[in-house]
Amino acid sequence: MMGAQGIGDLLRCLRVRAGRTRPEQAQHIESVQGQWFDPERVKRWETGKRIPTSTDFQLIADSYGIAIEVVRAAVSCSRQQRRIGHLNPPEEGADQVQRRTFMGFALAAGLGGEPWGRLAAALEGAPVDKVTASQLVSKTAKLFTAEERTPARMLAAQLSAHLDTITTVLPTSGTHRRELTIAAGEAAALAGWVHWDLGDPETAMRYYDTAALAGRRAGHPAINALVLGYTSYGVGPVEARKMLAAAQEHVREPGYATARAWLCAREAEEAAAVGDREAAVRALDRATTAFDYADPGGEQAWVSFFVPARLASMRVATYARLRHRALEAAADEALAELGTTETKMRVAVLGDVASGYLVAGSVDQAVEVGRRALAATLETETTMGKLRLASLATQLPARHREARAFREEIRASLG
Structure with missing residues (x-):
């Protein structure tokens, strides 16, 4: 067995490849677990002064972006090295750490035939194989699914680790370069959305710009549609309408019906915001027509919501902004379509419906649904839900006792 293949070398190599100092790695771990993490623990792990215990395994797997089986095997290797007295970790930044940790560890642990073993080979400069590329593309799709249930701060850490991996393998991706570039672009767009959710628009825009660049490099304009759709939530209605019209031009091909439906519905909301009733109704009609041909679970992962x-x-x-006569009926329909799973999509639906009932004059129903929206927002920690509730609070009538009490609940809960 090769020397220096334990958990310390593995974690040091992963950190260096991600371009982080030890304090920065500790901050990254903090973002995953949601509480302070001592940078000294990173140092002790890397130098072999402390071997992680089983209670650390899942945190290490999540924050370093590796499988928990790899953590267990590396820890086992470190314990064996300690028993035989061969633990002698190399200096920080030494070439041997960079060159041999991944491949040596994978071979020593007998993992060369597993996904992380194949990824290790790719990281060492070997050509990326089909299985590894497929694994990374699949991971991107899973992150979009996870977005519906994962707090933004934790998802941001997972996306960072995933993008680090794709960035590392791209130079040796060969015939898989385009599909990995697309996966990277989609993941970067999602990272932008997550950072917007965290209240960091500057970082969000940097991710969006990078995602758009990936779309251009891959010749895949649908990524630009995704970026424009996300960005439209952070600008005024006039600019948003321009973005959404441009986005729809990028998803005209077959297989993008769900994306077209979403973008048309977004256009309807923004047209209604400036009182353009005719354009809003037309956009809703286009959204409904496109959705008749849609397969949300079988098209792009980024429209599965x-x-x-x-x-x-x-x-x-849209109807609430237009004060449309069918508003209350539309709110009833939306509630009837809603399931019971606590997701960020549910937060958006409940927020829209509560506001709709309020505009329609059904204050009691608005309060009842609004309380459900508040509970779901606190569960999922989504900025969009908080913005909807903050807006709702300003509209609740002070003369209505329950509405007044709910307004105070919102303000107390959201600070």
Whole structure:
């Protein structure tokens, strides 16, 4: 067995490849676990002065972006080295750490045939194989699915680790370069959305710019549609309408019906915001027509959230701004479509419906649904939900006892 293949070398190599100092790595771990993490623990792990215990394994796997089986095997290797007295970690930044840790560890642990073993080979400069490329593309899709349930801060850490991996393998991706560039672009767009959710628009825009660049490099304009759709939430209605019109031009091909439906519904919301009733109704009609041909679970992972309930709630938001006579009926329909799973999509639907009922004059229903929206927002920690509730609070009538009490609940809960 090769020497220096334990957990210390592995974690040091992963950190150096990510371009982080030890304090920065500690901050990264903090973002994953949601509480302070001592930078000295990183140092002790890397130098072999302390071997992680089983209670650390999942945290290490999540924050370093590796499988928990790899952590267990590396720890086992370190313990064996300690028993035989051969633990002699190399100096920080030494070439041997960079060159041999991944491959030596994978071979020593007998993992060369597993996904992380194949990834290790790719990281060492070997050509990326089909299975490894497929694994990374699949991981991107899973992160979009996870976005519906994962707090933004934790998801940001997972996306950072995933993008680090793709960035490392791209130079040797060969025939898989385009698909990995697309996966990287989609992941960067999601990272932008997550950082916007965290209240960091500057970082969000940097991710969006990088995602758009990936779309251009890969010749895949659908990434630009995704970026424009996300960005439209952070600008005024006039600029948003321009973005959404441009975005729709990028998803005209077959297989993008769900994306078209989402972007058209977004256009309807923004047209209604400036009182353009005719344009809003036309955009909603286009959204409904496109959705008739949609397969949210079988098209792009980034539109898997756009289920019937979400389309219905965007209709509610549009009708509320237009004070449309069918507003209350649309709100009833959106609630009927909504399931019970606590996701960020559910937060958006409940927020739209509560506002819709309020505009329609059904204050009691608005308060009842609004309380459900508040509970779901606190559960998922989504900025969009907080913004909807803050807006709702300003509209609740002071003369209505329950509405007044709910307004105070919102302000107390959201600070």
